[in-house]
Amino acid sequence: MNRCQLSKPGPCALLHDLGRFGHHGAGYAHGGPADLHAHAWANHLLDNDVNAAVLEFSLGPCELRFSHGAWVSLCGAAEQLHIGGDTHPSWQSLWVPARERLAIPLPRQGLRSYLAVLGGFQVDKMLGSASMVAREGSGPFGGQALRAGCELACLRHSKADGPGPRATPADFRPDYSAPLQLSVLPLPTAECRISQLLGGTWRVDPRSDRMAVRLKETLVDIPEGAGRLSSGTCLGAIQCPPDGRPLILLNDRQSIGGYPHIASVASVDCFTLSQRRPGQTLRFRQGTADEQRERLLRLVDFFALG
Amino acid sequence: MHEHFHCFPLGDTAFQLAPREAAALNPSPRLTRALTVCAQQLRGEYSADILDCVVAFMSLTVHCRARFTTRGDLPERILAVFAEQWTRAADEKPVRLVEIPVCYGGAYGPDLLRLAEHSQQSPDSLIKAHCGQLYDAYAVGFAPGFAYLGFVPKALAAPRLRQPRRRVPAGAIGIADRQTGIYPLSSPGGWNIIGCTPLAMREGSGGSRLQVGDQVRFIAIGEAEFLSLGGQTPHFLD
Numbered sequence: 048m049n050r051c052q053l054s055k056p057g058p059c060a061l062l063h064d065l066g067r068f069g070h071h072g073a074g075y076a077h078g079g080p081a082d083l084h085a086h087a088w089a090n091h092l093l094d095n096d097v098n099a100a101v102l103e104f105s106l107g108p109c110e111l112r113f114s115h116g117a118w119v120s121l122c123g124a125a126e127q128l129h130i131g132g133d134t135h136p137s138w139q140s141l142w143v144p145a146r147e148r149l150a151i152p153l154p155r156q157g158l159r160s161y162l163a164v165l166g167g168f169q170v171d172k173m174l175g176s177a178s179m180v181a182r183e184g185s186g187p188f189g190g191q192a193l194r195a196g197c198e199l200a201c202l203r204h205s206k207a208d209g210p211g212p213r214a215t216p217a218d219f220r221p222d223y224s225a226p227l228q229l230s231v232l233p234l235p236t237a238e239c240r241i242s243q244l245l246g247g248t249w250r251v252d253p254r255s256d257r258m259a260v261r262l263k264e265t266l267v268d269i270p271e272g273a274g275r276l277s278s279g280t281c282l283g284a285i286q287c288p289p290d291g292r293p294l295i296l297l298n299d300r301q302s303i304g305g306y307p308h309i310a311s312v313a314s315v316d317c318f319t320l321s322q323r324r325p326g327q328t329l330r331f332r333q334g335t336a337d338e339q340r341e342r343l344l345r346l347v348d349f350f351a352l353g
Numbered sequence: 354m355h356e357h358f359h360c361f362p363l364g365d366t367a368f369q370l371a372p373r374e375a376a377a378l379n380p381s382p383r384l385t386r387a388l389t390v391c392a393q394q395l396r397g398e399y400s401a402d403i404l405d406c407v408v409a410f411m412s413l414t415v416h417c418r419a420r421f422t423t424r425g426d427l428p429e430r431i432l433a434v435f436a437e438q439w440t441r442a443a444d445e446k447p448v449r450l451v452e453i454p455v456c457y458g459g460a461y462g463p464d465l466l467r468l469a470e471h472s473q474q475s476p477d478s479l480i481k482a483h484c485g486q487l488y489d490a491y492a493v494g495f496a497p498g499f500a501y502l503g504f505v506p507k508a509l510a511a512p513r514l515r516q517p518r519r520r521v522p523a524g525a526i527g528i529a530d531r532q533t534g535i536y537p538l539s540s541p542g543g544w545n546i547i548g549c550t551p552l553a554m555r556e557g558s559g560g561s562r563l564q565v566g567d568q569v570r571f572i573a574i575g576e577a578e579f580l581s582l583g584g585q586t587p588h589f590l591d
Contacts, residue, residue: 071405071416072392073561074497074537182540183497235361236371273512273530276380277492277501278371279407279414281364288543289515303409303494303501305513305529311364314419339365340422347419 049117049201051164053193055110057151060193062168062186064098065352067176071302075185077282078178079298081257081321082159083314084221085123087350089163092120092140092213097352099167100177102199104160109151116145117201118165118209124157124223124322139214142206157223157322165209166202180299182258223322229295230313230334230342231285241310243267244285244293244331252292253325257299260320262329265291270307277305283312297321313339315346354384355436360428366419370431371412380410380491380503385566387442388413391435408565409492409501449567450487453535455526456579457483457548463589464511464545468528472508480573482506483547488533490567498537498554500563505533517543520590524549526571537561539588551584 053060063086066079080086080103090099107125121128121137128135129150130143137160143149151160170177170187179186188197233241243266252261269291280286284296286306295312296304297320312320313334323329347353357378363369370388372378385408392406392413402421407414415431457480458465469476488502495501510531518541521527525536527544536542537554554562563569574582 068404068416070497072407072493072565074494074499077405077416184538185497232362234363235359236375275530276375276410276412276532277495278409278412279363279367279369279494281367281414281416283364288517289513301495302407303492303499305532314365336362336365340419343365343419344423353418353420 049203050114051111051117051168051199051201052114053111053197053199054195055108056193056195056197057104057107057109059105060109061103061179061181062100062170062177062193062199063103063179064100064167064177066178066298067174070174074302075174076180076183076299076302078176078180078186080161081298082123082161082318084318084346085159086161087346087352088138088215088219089120089122089161090167091350092122092138092210092215093118093163093165094210095163095165095167097350099163100170102162102168104151104162105158107151107153107160111149112146113143113201114145115203116206117143118204119143119149120163121151121160122215123160124154125151125160126154127152138220140210140212142209158324159322164201165204169200169202182299221319221322223319226328226330227316227319227323228330228332229316229320230339231310231331232334232336232339233310234308240268241333244310245333249329249331251323251325251327251329255325257297259294259296259300260323262293262295266293270309272305272307275305275307277303280304280308281311282314283317284308285310285312295320313342315342354439355432358432358435360431362422363414366422367414367416368428368431369412369414370435375411378411382489382566383442384411384439385489385491386445387435387439389565390442391431391438394434394438395431407494409494410503451563451567451569453550453552453569453571454574454578454582455548455550455571456574456576456584461549461576461579461587462526462547465547468509468511468545468547471511474508479509479547482509483533484571484573488569490563490565490569493561493563493565496537496540498556498561498563499534500554500561500567500569502533502569504531507531511545513543514545517541518589518591520588521546522549522587522589524551524554524584525587526550546589549579549584549587551579551582
């Protein structure tokens with residue numbers, strides 16, 4: 048067995064495959080990568096199964112070694128990585144020789160970087176998935192962020208087994224510092240007009256996490272929440288708590304919520320949203336159901352996500 | 354009944370079956386049964402394409418594979434299955450009664466005094482009112498094993514906190530509007546906390562002590578009994 052030793056995990060290192068399904072009714076979050084786009088590219092560059100477990104690093108710096116050589120790919124926030132003394136751009140497949148140091152520096156933009164290894168990280172699954180949800184304490188390693196010194200099992204490969212040099216075309220590498228406009232659809236049941244979302248500029252609040260991105264600014268027309276019964280949530284649901292500061296729900300969101308749900312952000316926009324740092328600005332635009340679905344299906348079909 | 358419901362897209366990978374006007378209807382054990390069986394039937398019919406079904410009070414949320422959402426007739430199909438199950442759900446009775454011991458007030462229920470003042474009654478009479486009736490489990494969710502129980506007497510109803518607490522401990526009993534529930538694990542939360550139970554609400558891998566459709570009764574206990582039942586002194590963070 049090839050062992051990956053994580054000497055510096057950074058502030059929050061988690062394993063994620065596509066997530067846990069079939070347990071939402073008992074209250075388990077779907078989990079899965081906050082940025083599915085970067086996660087899927089990391090597996091794609093190695094010809095991995097789309098559901099292979101990948102390491103999701105928040106910020107950095109991070110450092111690890113493999114007991115035997117390994118093919119890896121790093122996609123997402125980090126623009127580069129170091130293997131031994133050499134520096135390489137991210138978004139490509141790379142061979143890491145045995146016991147050589149792989150270092151991921153603190154990215155200049157974005158929040159999360161995805162490190163895939165050929166064949167995926169091998170862990171005991173929970174609820175049929177390798178995904179870890181810290182808030183629930185569910186998944187491998189009790190769902191808690193991986194600690195320094197932790198070891199992960201990987202398959203053993205030789206350099207000849209690899210996919211060879213492959214890279215994501217420049218057009219598909221997002222610029223996480225660019226202004227972000229999110230496509231939103233109002234809910235037929237929304238109690239307030241979404242025009243107030245569309246007009247303004249919004250900033251990401253530092254208290255954002257994998258459960259939700261919180262916004263700093265306040266809605267003027269706060270929908271009445273009193274007396275509401277909880278109902279199912281979804282990825283990208285924009286909820287409005289009584290303090291008027293909208294929440295945009297991400298992968299570790301609760302299955303059911305009671306705050307008024309006023310509109311939904313397109314799934315594909317949630318992936319890039321999850322890479323925005325506190326203080327970065329967002330705008331909203333009115334989307335259509337067809338446009339949101341088409342953009343999602345383009346991603347789903349390209350990576351054969353099913 | 355089904356004519357009062359509609360089914361609409363929730364985000365780009367889910368659909369929700371819900372009342373057109375929530376205020377015009379009330380949750381009931383019969384509606385819960387109809388939605389639960391509707392969910393089971395849909396999952397059986399479309400096992401490859403429906404990933405998850407979530408029943409909550411008067412709604413059913415169906416999470417699908419992205420490709421499946423392009424099926425234009427899915428909302429009508431969900432409505433039709435619901436209509437059929439509503440008719441069948443008329444004669445069945447709830448099956449389980451679950452008793453939950455609770456240590457109320459003090460460090461166990463930081464919002465109890467405020468709720469008692471708000472409803473112009475003594476803390477003891479609030480506790481008696483909370484224990485004095487049976488509740489139906491109308492939903493399990495928000496967190497693994499979190500059961501939403503209805504409904505507390507009108508005098509006990511209280512809106513959610515303006516800003517959620519950063520940490521509510523496992524076992525905390527909360528009130529939000531006319532719902533009451535038990536936090537199964539420590540998490541952020543916006544409910545008014547009146548007490549804590551020493552019982553674990555999560556069971557094994559993927560399980561929950563309470564299930565949608567159960568009946569629940571709360572029983573007041575003292576601190577000594579709370580600790581002897583294995584409870585730990587709770588820790589809240591605003």
